[in-house]
Amino acid sequence: MQSEQFTHNIRRKRVMSTDGKIIGQIRNVTFDAPTGQLKALVIRPDAGFDTTGYKLENDAITLPFEAVKDITDFIVVDRYMLR
Amino acid sequence: MKWQISELFGMSVYSDKAVFLGKVEDVVLDVTNKKISGLALSNVNKDVIDTKNYQGVIIPYRIVKEVGDIIIVRHIPGAFKVAGEPLFGE
Numbered sequence: 001m002q003s004e005q006f007t008h009n010i011r012r013k014r015v016m017s018t019d020g021k022i023i024g025q026i027r028n029v030t031f032d033a034p035t036g037q038l039k040a041l042v043i044r045p046d047a048g049f050d051t052t053g054y055k056l057e058n059d060a061i062t063l064p065f066e067a068v069k070d071i072t073d074f075i076v077v078d079r080y081m082l083r
Numbered sequence: 084m085k086w087q088i089s090e091l092f093g094m095s096v097y098s099d100k101a102v103f104l105g106k107v108e109d110v111v112l113d114v115t116n117k118k119i120s121g122l123a124l125s126n127v128n129k130d131v132i133d134t135k136n137y138q139g140v141i142i143p144y145r146i147v148k149e150v151g152d153i154i155i156v157r158h159i160p161g162a163f164k165v166a167g168e169p170l171f172g173e
Contacts, residue, residue, distance in 0.1 A: 002113065002115045002116070003113075003114040003115050004111055004112065004113055004114065004120060005111070005112045005114055006109050006110070006111055006112075006123065007088055007109055007110045007111075007112060008109050010112070028087045028088060028089050029087065029088045029112070030085050030086065030087050030088075031085070031086055031087075031088060031118075031119055032084075032085065032086075033084060033086050033147075033149075033150040035118070036118045036119035036120075036144040036145075036147065037117065037118050038112065038117045038118055038119065039085060042087070065117050066117065068114060068117070070114060071112075071114050
């Protein structure tokens with residue numbers, strides 16, 4: 001099933017990986033203008049999330065949009081595709 | 084160039100016939116295909132687009148040509164009426 005979302009619906013959602021860990025809060029989504037292809041999620045990680053191995057930029061980490069499995073109550077990302 | 088979705092909010096949308104269409108109020112994401120599927124416009128130019136009783140209109144992202152200081156979309160003659168009579172009539 002095709003899942004479509006308004007950005008105002010997802011702006012307050014939290015990001016969870018498929019192992020059930022909460023990563024943080026969504027900040028932004030980057031995309032490629034000519035094609036509209038979504039590139040990455042910009043996430044403000046929770047205090048309890050270990051960010052070692054992630055690139056921190058202005059207190060935010062970016063994850064590839066490829067990793068997004070679905071967006072319902074949470075934004076669920078595949079734990080194996082996070083880096 | 085890489086853009087952030089939040090940069091689109093409030094951006095003016097014009098057709099390539101230089102007709103103002105509206106401002107970006109929201110963006111519709113196609114999560115399955117991982118792309119932007121449409122732009123929801125507010126402040127819609129009612130001379131050009133018939134919004135009926137709706138607050139705004141969603142235009143498909145595939146008609147977007149350029150994103151910069153403004154957004155330029157392909158002019159769709161059936162959907163966008165060109166406003167006004169010619170100033171110097173034939």
